[in-house]
Amino acid sequence: MSVNQEQRTIRCLVAKVGLDGHDRGAHVISRAFRDAGFEVIYSGLHRAPEEIVQAAVQEDVDILGISILSGAHDTLIPEIIDGLTEYDAFDDTLVIVGGIIPDEDEEELKELGVAEVFGPGASMAEMIEFVRENAPERE
């Protein structure tokens, strides 16, 4: 293999934030992303927003997928987005959210800059397709 041959790989951070101990979904998605050829960094459970920001900035991920089932999305997600903005990382990171999000909150999250919200019943294929199509173009 040549040293000059470009090989771009989509990098994702799958993040569990706040007091929410359910990560089966996050595991399943990490695995599906892996099998789709992405590089997946899994945050582990009970992360604070600042940890997620630190990870997203340092790992330079294309996609930040936040899994949240606790109902605290309307406090935690804005904190993450603010943190990303502080480090100039928000513009070229695609933020997606998965979990139990009421419809009216979904609208709010999207206004904040969340690209898509995937609720129960969303299919893996659909998510992978979305990520492939919307991964930020970086020069």
Next chain:
Amino acid sequence: MQERSQGDDAEHRTGSPDSDGSNGPGDDSVNPLIEDLLAGKHRALARVITKIENRQPGYRELVSQLHQHTGDASVVGVTGSPGSGKSTLVDKMAATYRERGETVGVIAIDPSSPFTGGAVLGDRIRMGSNVGDMDVFFRSMSARGSLGGLSTATTDAVKALDAFGKDRIIIETVGAGQNEIDIVKTADTVTVLVPPGSGDDVQMLKAGILEIGDVFVVNKADLDGANRTVQELREMLDYRDGGLPRTVGHHGADAAGDVHGEDDGTETAGWEPTIVETVADRGEGVEELLDVLADHRAYLDRSGEREKQRRARYAEEIRTLVREDVNELLAAEIEHRGGIDSFVKQVRERETDPYAVADDVVGPIEECLSERRE
């Protein structure tokens, strides 16, 4: 490369990052991304590493501009079998360095799938002691198909962390089996983790990973069998020095002493690999480990080994780049002349032979070079 004096600092960074505007031989415009990196922007550092990993167009220019800002960081490699506690130990090492006021860069490599190229990079989960501390820059990498325990981009990524100004750089390899030893080509000091119960003394006779350690860490030293592992390692190290084992016998159980192998190494004796016992998840033995690493650094400087190590590495790096570049040049030339298949066809039809084809393709380069030399 120029001959240099043995003075240890001669090769170190030639100026502080922002002391002048000129960078890289023959190119005086600094890439804005490098400017941001040198100014301490985390995002720029992260992006430079991404470009290096992806081998994006222009990454070579980036690395070449980084070069003159490197040379100050010490690079420690941590390797060992899967589950031996590398990530946990690295976390505690980073936290302890931070307590000592030093900044830390970590590169942690996990395997990638041979089928899809995908990867789950899980080392970050163990970095619990450095939450929110941006002065620990932790980056996960997948091996991207490379064997040997590192990714091909690792060495260049280390340069980026070094130029950014990290004092200590830790590379955590893929969970290694017996033969993933690429780490010796990049790290100044190699730390090999050997958990208790890693097999009997015959395992210790084997070639490979146990030959490359400057420091051995028996992690999980609170588990049964740790003393035995320490003893077997010590025996192995004594053999390695060419002598008969001095420590075979019944005094292997002095678990109180964490640091072994203090044979009062004189200047001529070379480095005696040291065994340290740790319990990484409780942070036990980490201070001792860092002290031993500092001893090894001092040894490298004192003995001139560091100088030798660096020369050998630069030489290897130059050779690799030249080889790759020439390969690429020739691949393009073959393509230009109708592709490898057309040559193959001629060879099969006995119109020509492989040697003649090779001469034919390489000949013009030889001619061109010998003309230039005159």
